[in-house]
Amino acid sequence: MTERVENASDQLIRKRLDEGDYWYGFELKAIDGTSVLLDDTGANREKYPQSVNQKAGCGFPIMGIGGVLNLTKGTICAAGFSKHREHGVRVAHRILEAFNEGDLYKADRAYNSYGFVAQLCEKEVESVVLLNQRRSAKLD
Numbered sequence: 793m794t795e796r797v798e799n800a801s802d803q804l805i806r807k808r809l810d811e812g813d814y815w816y817g818f819e820l821k822a823i824d825g826t827s828v829l830l831d832d833t834g835a836n837r838e839k840y841p842q843s844v845n846q847k848a849g850c851g852f853p854i855m856g857i858g859g860v861l862n863l864t865k866g867t868i869c870a871a872g873f874s875k876h877r878e879h880g881v882r883v884a885h886r887i888l889e890a891f892n893e894g895d896l897y898k899a900d901r902a903y904n905s906y907g908f909v910a911q912l913c914e915k916e917v918e919s920v921v922l923l924n925q926r927r928s929a930k931l932d
Contacts, residue, residue: 805865813864818896818918821869823887823903825858825880840875858883860890863898881905891917 814820829852830836842851854876860869870890872883880902888908891897893916897909904921912919 801867802865805867809864815864815896817894819865819892819894820863820896820898821891822861822863822898823858823880823884824861824900825856825883825902827854827856827876829853830855843876856880856883858887860887881908884908885911888912888915891915893917896920 830840832852836853836855840853840855842848842853856874856876856878857871858874858880859871861867862869870887872886874883881904884903885908888911891912895917897912897917897919899919899921901922904923909919909921
């Protein structure tokens with residue numbers, strides 16, 4: 793049922809789009825992440841540990857969330873979940889199916905990895921990302 797609703801919504805949105813909604817012909821998709829505190833239950837603590845900066849039993853389990861936003865359509869394409877300290881690029885690999893040929897990938901430094909951008913290139917997705925924080929600011 794959910795898939796039928798998503799497909800119907802996608803078709804309706806596509807009908808309403810025109811050339812001016814695309815950026816130089818690209819469908820623009822951005823990826824970003826955040827975290828949320830969960831209820832303090834045994835199951836949540838096991839799957840999503842609390843911050844290492846807190847004493848045991850004094851904090852809440854923390855879940856990381858990474859999502860792909862379609863800025864052309866104004867929709868959320870995909871979401872992935874992780875432990876709080878797991879890097880965003882790992883979540884991005886889990887939601888790679890949200891990107892298609894003709895998309896333009898936009899991301900901040902947290903989602904800039906050679907491996908992930910190479911996977912996007914294989915799908916004929918273009919990328920605009922900030923340099924990784926470990927790289928020098930100077931480029932040739």
